[in-house]
């Protein structure tokens with residue numbers, strides 16, 4: 001059982017690139033597995049969720065890492081959607097916040113209790129199409145095991161009503177409702193999240209001593225930081241003046257610094273033996 005690290009203000013968390021010598025020493029001669037969030041981590045946040053794409057230079061470094069160590073992308077997006085956007089073969093992809101996992105050989109694993117919520121998710125989509133589908137700027141993004149209601153492109157005057165409608169509908173249908181970066185997310189109300197998915201993947205890698213490197217930017221990534229505990233190399237993507245709390249051990253400011261950190265990790269793996 002892992003004891004989660006204690007949350008602290010993001011501004012108090014050391015910067016991963018400044019702390020690189022310490023990190024490199026910690027990783028020396030250790031087996032590593034890399035877990036990466038997508039939106040806000042590998043891909044800059046943009047207004048239209050359909051337009052999100054890897055930051056230039058990220059794909060080659062993720063591909064390079066995937067040739068060195070196990071790599072998984074862990075996203076709130078649907079697994080097929082995020083796999084296509086990342087476009088790197090040989091990696092695991094955990095989509096719908098970890099409810100659907102695609103292995104490098106293409107085989108897939110759905111969290112077994114999630115299917116019971118498929119009817120509720122369909123009903124939520126129908127209801128919200130009627131209730132808020134015509135509000136200018138609203139984007140409804142259904143995934144295999146989730147529904148995201150986006151309000152980033154909605155006028156400020158309407159955004160709260162959109163969030164309230166999504167919350168009310170989700171709760172009435174027995175779904176779990178969470179709020180992220182200008183999104184209301186509906187998913188199965190099952191004891192499963194990115195943290196459980198990452199631990200599930202680690203169990204299958206078959207090396208109890210592997211060090212998990214996890215990089216993410218949002219509340220759902222905090223579930224992974226908590227599940228991995230203080231021995232993992234957890235990195236929060238956030239500006240130093242961000243007022244949130246995090247359980248991550250390090251920060252970087254943006255996806256450009258994520259790319260730089262991953263490149264350092266790949267260089268390190270080239271020069272050391274695990």
Ligand SMILES: O=P(O)(O)OC[C@H]1O[C@H](O[C@H]2O[C@H](CO)[C@@H](O)[C@H](O)[C@H]2O)[C@H](O)[C@@H](O)[C@@H]1O
Nearest residue numbers: 038039045046047049052075076077152181182
């Ligand atoms: O776990 P993640 O990979 O970070 O996915 C979380 C949600 O990210 C996406 O929405 C966010 O990014 C959009 C594109 O930059 C942005 O428009 C939106 O405001 C953000 O919340 C994605 O569209 C969702 O499905 C994910 O659940």
